[in-house]
Amino acid sequence: MSETLVITGAQLVGAESADIIVEGGVITEIGTGLSRAGARVIDADGLVALPGLVDLHTHLREPGYEASETILTGTRAAAAGGFTAVFAMPNTSPVADTAGVVEQELALGEAAGYATVQPIGAVTVGQKGERLAELGAMATSRAKVRVFSDDGFCVFDPLIMRRALEYVKSFDGVIAQHAQDPRLTEGAQMNEGVVSAELGLAGWPAVAEESIIARDVLLAEHVGSRLHVCHLSTAGSVDIIRWAKKRGIAVTAEVTPHHLLLTDDLVRGYDARFKVNPPLRREEDVLAVREGLADGTIDIVATDHAPHPSENKACEWQAAANGMVGLESALRVVHQSMVQTGLIGWADVARVMSATPAQIGRLSGHGTPLEVGRPAQITLYDTSVDGVFTEADLHGRSVNSPYLGRALPGRVEFTVHGGRLTVDGGSLVEGVNA
Numbered sequence: 001m002s003e004t005l006v007i008t009g010a011q012l013v014g015a016e017s018a019d020i021i022v023e024g025g026v027i028t029e030i031g032t033g034l035s036r037a038g039a040r041v042i043d044a045d046g047l048v049a050l051p052g053l054v055d056l057h058t059h060l061r062e063p064g065y066e067a068s069e070t071i072l073t074g075t076r077a078a079a080a081g082g083f084t085a086v087f088a089m090p091n092t093s094p095v096a097d098t099a100g101v102v103e104q105e106l107a108l109g110e111a112a113g114y115a116t117v118q119p120i121g122a123v124t125v126g127q128k129g130e131r132l133a134e135l136g137a138m139a140t141s142r143a144k145v146r147v148f149s150d151d152g153f154c155v156f157d158p159l160i161m162r163r164a165l166e167y168v169k170s171f172d173g174v175i176a177q178h179a180q181d182p183r184l185t186e187g188a189q190m191n192e193g194v195v196s197a198e199l200g201l202a203g204w205p206a207v208a209e210e211s212i213i214a215r216d217v218l219l220a221e222h223v224g225s226r227l228h229v230c231h232l233s234t235a236g237s238v239d240i241i242r243w244a245k246k247r248g249i250a251v252t253a254e255v256t257p258h259h260l261l262l263t264d265d266l267v268r269g270y271d272a273r274f275k276v277n278p279p280l281r282r283e284e285d286v287l288a289v290r291e292g293l294a295d296g297t298i299d300i301v302a303t304d305h306a307p308h309p310s311e312n313k314a315c316e317w318q319a320a321a322n323g324m325v326g327l328e329s330a331l332r333v334v335h336q337s338m339v340q341t342g343l344i345g346w347a348d349v350a351r352v353m354s355a356t357p358a359q360i361g362r363l364s365g366h367g368t369p370l371e372v373g374r375p376a377q378i379t380l381y382d383t384s385v386d387g388v389f390t391e392a393d394l395h396g397r398s399v400n401s402p403y404l405g406r407a408l409p410g411r412v413e414f415t416v417h418g419g420r421l422t423v424d425g426g427s428l429v430e431g432v433n434a
Contacts, residue, residue, distance in 0.1 A: 002022070002023075002024060002025040002376070002418060002419030002420045003022075003039075003040055003419065003420060003421070004021070004022065004023050004036050004038065004039040004040065005020075005021070005022040005039060005040050005041075005042060005376075005416065005419070005421070006019060006020075006021055006022075006034060006035060006036055006039045006040070006041045006042065007019060007020040007021075007022070007042045007044045007049070007378070007380070007414075008034075008041060008042065008043055008044060008045065009043065009044050009045035009046070009047075010044035010047055010048075010049035010380060011044075011046065011047060011048050011049060012030075012049050012370060013048070013049065013050065013346050013347045013350050013370075014347045017045075018030050018031060018032060019031060019032060019033065019034035020034075020049070020370065020378070021034050021036055021039070022376040022378075022416065022419050023036070023419075024419065025375060025376055025418045025419030025420075026373065026374065026375060026376055026419065027370060027371065027372055027373065027374050027375075027376050028372060028373075029372060030370070030371070030372055040421075042380070042414055042421075044380050044413075044414070046382070046384060047380040047381060047382055047413055047414075048346050048380070048381045048382075048383055049370055049378060049379075049380055050082070050346070050349065050350050050353075050354060050378070050379040050380075050381060051350055051354040051355065051366075051367060051368060051369060051370055051377055051378065051379070052082070052083065052084025052085065052354060052366060052377030052378055052379050052415065052416070052417060053081070053082045053083040053084065053085075053330075053331065053353045053354050053379055054083065054084070054085045054086075054087075054353070054354050054357040054358045054361070054363065054366050054367050055078065055083050055085070055086045055087065055302055055303050055305070055327065055330070055357065056087045056147070056176075056228075056254060056300060056302045056357040056360060056361055057087065057089065057151070057176075057230060057231070057254060057256075057302035057303060057304045057305075058074065058078070058086040058087060058088055058089065058303060058304075058305045058327065059074075059088075059089050059091065059304070059305055059306045059307065059323070060074040060075075060086070060088045060089075060092075060105070060117070061074070061092065061307060062074075062092065062105070062108065063092050063093060063094065063101070063104065063105075064092045064093025064094065065092065065093060066397075067309050067397070068307040068308055068309055068397060068398050069307040069396055069397045069398060070108075070397065071088070071105065071108040071109055071112055071117060072108070072111075072112040072114075073395070073396045073397045074086070074088075074305070074307070074327070074396055074397075075109060075112045075113075075114035075115040075117060076112075076114050076395045076396065076428055077305070077325070077327040077328055077394065077395045077396035078114060078115040078327045079114040079115055079395075079415045079417065079422035079423050079428060080327070080328045080393075080395045080412065080415075080423060080428055081327040081328040081329065081330055081331060081412060082331050082379035082381060082412040082415050082423075083115055083327060083330075083379075083415075084115050084116065084366060084377040084378075084379070084415065084416075084417040084418075084422075085115055085116040085117075085118060085358065085363060085366045085377070086115055086116070086117060086118070086305075086327075087118045087119075087120050087147060087357075087361055087363075088105055088109075088117055088118070088119050088120060089120050089149060089151045089152075090102075090119070090120050090121055090122040090127065090149065090150075090151070091122075091127060091151060091152045091153075092105075095122050095125075095126050095127050096119055096120070096121055096122055097121065097122035097124070097125055097126060097127070097133035097134065097138075098133070098134050098137065098138070099134060099137040099138050099140075099141035099143070101119075102119035102121055102138050102141060102143040102145055103141050103142050103143050105117060105119040105143070106118075106119055106142060106143045111433065112433065113417075113420070113422075113432040113433035114417065114422050114432055115417055115422070116363070116365070116366065116417070116418075118143070118145075118147075118361060118363050119138075119143045119145055120145065120147045120148065120149050120151075120176065121133060121134075121135065121138040121139075121145040121147070121148045121149075122148065122149070122150055123135075123148045123149060123150045123155050123160075123164050123175060124150055124155065124160065124164075127150045127152065127153050129150065129153060129154075129155060129156055129157055129160065130160075131160070132160065132163060132164060132167065133148075135148060135164070135167050135168060135173070136167070136170075136171070139168075139171045139173060140171075145173075146168075146171070146172065146173045146174065146361060146362040146363075147173070147174055147176055147228070147360075147361050148164065148168060148173060148174070148175055148176065149175070149176035149177070149178065149230065150178060151176065151178045151230055152178060152277075153178060153182075154177065154178050154179065154180045154181065154182060154212060155175070155177060155178075156181070156182055156212075158215060158219065161175070161177075161215075161216060161219055162219050162222070162223060165219055165220055165223045165225035165226075165227065166223045166225065168225060168226070169223070169224065169225045169226075172226075172362060173226070174225075174226040174227065174228050174252075174360065174361075175225070175226070175227055175228065176228040176229075176230050177212065177213075177216050177227065177228070177229055177230060178230050178231075179209045179210075179212035179213045179216070179229055179230070179232075179237070180208055180209060180212065180277070180278065181207075181208040181209075181211055181212055184205055184207065184208035184211075185204050185205075185208045187202045188202050188203060188204035188208075188279070189201040189202045189203075189204075189275075189279075189317065189318060190202075190203065190204060190264055190267045190275070190279045190280070191203065191204055191206075191264040191267075191279040191280060191281050191282065192204055192205040192206070193264065193282055195264045195265060195267060195268065196264070196267075199267065199268065201267070201317070201318075204277075204278065204279045206234040206235075206236055206237075206281070206285075207236070209232070209233060209234055209236075209237055209278055210234060210236040210237050210240060213229055213232075213237050213240050213241070214240050216229075217240065217241075217244040217249050217251050220249055220250060220251055221244075221247065221248075221249045224250075225250065226250045226251075226252075227249075227250065227251045227252075228251070228252045228253070228254070228360060229241065229251065229252070229253040229254065230254060230302070230304070231254060231255070231256050231259065231278055231302070231304050232253045232254065232255050232259075232289065232292075232298060233255070233256075233259045233278040233279075233281050233285060233289065234278075234281055234285050234288070234289075235284055235285050235287075235288035235289075237253075238288050238289060238291070238292035238297055238298065241253045241292070241297050241298065242292070242297045245297065252299040252300070252356075252360050253292075253297070253298045253299055253300075254298065254299065254300045254301065254302040254357075255289045255292070255293055255298045255300075255301060255302075256301070256302060256303060256304045256326065257301060257303060257326055257329065257330045257333035257334060257337070258276065258280065258304075258324055258326065258333070258402060259278075259280070259281065259285075259286065259289055260286065260289060260290055260293070260301070260333065260334065260337040260338065261286070261333050261336065261337045262274065262280050262286075262402060263280055263281065263282060263283050263286055264279065264280045264281060264282060265283075266280060266402070267279075267280065267317075270316075270317045272313045272314070272315065272317055272320035272321075272400075273313060273324065273400055273401065273402045273404070274324075274402050275313075275317065275320050275321070275322055275323075276304075276306070276322050276323055276324050276402075277322040277323070290337065290338060290341070290343055291343075293338065293343070293344070293352060294338070294343040294344050294348075298352075299352065299356050299360065300352045300353070300356045300357045300360065301330065301334055301352050301353050302357065303326035303327055303330045304323075304324070304326060305324075305325055305326045305327045305396075306322070306323025306324055306325065306326075306400075307323070307325050307396055307397060307398030307400065308321045308323055308398055308400050309398060310398070310399065310400075312400075313400045323400065324400055324401060324402050325394065325396055325398055325399070325400055325401050326401070327396070328393050328394055328395060328396075328401075329389060329393070329401060329403045329408065330353070331349075331353065331379075331381060331410065331412065332389070332408040332409060332410045332411075333403070333408065334349060334352075334353065335349075335383065335408075335409050335410045336408055336409050339383075340409065354366070354367045355367040355368070355369075365377070375418065375419075376416050376418065376419040377416065377417060377418065378414070378415070378416040379412060379414075379415055379416075380412070380413050380414040380415075380416075381410055381411070381412055381413065382410060382411045382412075382413050383409065383410050385409070385410065385411050386407060386408070386409050386410075387407070387408065387411065388405060388406065388407050388408075389401065389403040389404060389405070389406050389407075389408050390404060390405070391404065395428055411426055412426065413425060413426050417432075420432055
């Protein structure tokens with residue numbers, strides 16, 4: 001059950017500080033000097049009030065890979081990072097390519113209670129790229145899937161990609177592409193460039209991403225459908241998306257926090273926490289994706305939260321798994337890489353980390369402004385503190401964060417999901433559905 005909350009002195013984005021009253025899971029009043037008898041009072045003086053964050057790209061691993069993460073542990077991590085909704089990628093076991101699996105994920109998210117879990121359906125059966133999955137059945141299931149992706153694998157066959165784009169038009173769906181030409185990246189271990197040449201590691205060239213994006217925006221234009229580009233990472237990709245948008249193509253794109261901050265120089269230490277797909281790129285690419293996010297070419301920030309057991313990272317570089325956890329650190333990294341650099345303000349953060357991801361995923365009840373009558377999805381963030389990111393900041397099942405030991409600004413002090421506190425004074429609330 002939701003509780004009555006009186007949030008006092010919160011700094012509203014683009015407005016003065018105000019009090020917010022939450023009743024029955026809804027914002028019922030905004031003003032000054034507000035009170036309610038018997039309500040829980042939250043002192044938010046000096047805290048930025050954002051609409052609850054929405055992550056369009058999360059790997060929750062359940063069903064099948066619970067050693068890495070579960071829907072319960074993953075949504076606890078999400079709440080700790082200020083997220084009230086996450087879209088769960090389908091590379092589970094079994095793959096989320098049927099109505100039954102996506103409905104199971106939805107139910108597990110509801111039972112956990114820390115964040116809304118919106119399943120993403122696979123584009124192809126088993127993510128094998130051979131034939132379309134049950135897109136219509138997933139769309140009309142209780143999960144109401146609107147985003148489909150084979151993330152982890154590229155939908156490489158252009159005919160299958162065209163058919164998928166055509167199919168989802170009937171229910172306003174979107175295909176989220178993992179843009180990676182598998183032939184150009186066979187055996188790749190890191191970004192192709194100066195550092196890979198020095199280390200003698202097989203390179204992942206930028207063109208492997210850019211060529212797929214170029215093909216797919218043209219396919220989306222041809223069939224008049226929506227395309228979303230996952231984890232865009234290169235300067236050339238930004239240029240292609242910018243061109244496509246000027247042409248009027250219905251394409252959106254995301255960038256991860258780690259591609260906004262980290263470079264391939266970090267690979268020199270062979271620390272597998274920095275091994276990810278797409279790989280960390282050059283400083284020039286980092287600057288280009290920051291600019292692309294700032295000018296609206298890139299629409300959103302998405303974490304690509306990818307937990308792995310320690311043994312899959314504590315090994316030699318070539319054998320290590322790709323991926324990083326990112327839910328707890330995402331807002332802090334965006335704060336450092338985009339806000340502290342003056343590239344965007346907090347209204348932009350609300351747009352790229354809440355409003356637009358919810359809109360792309362057609363997720364109702366999230367991403368809306370903090371206004372009277374709106375669902376109470378709220379993140380209260382302290383911009384005035386700094387701290388070293390440690391394992392104590394992680395609340396999922398895996399600890400493969402690239403930020404351990406790194407100083408990051410800010411802290412999520414309170415997260416309100418559906419009118420219920422999931423984070424209270426910087427600490428997770430236990431048993432939110434008890």
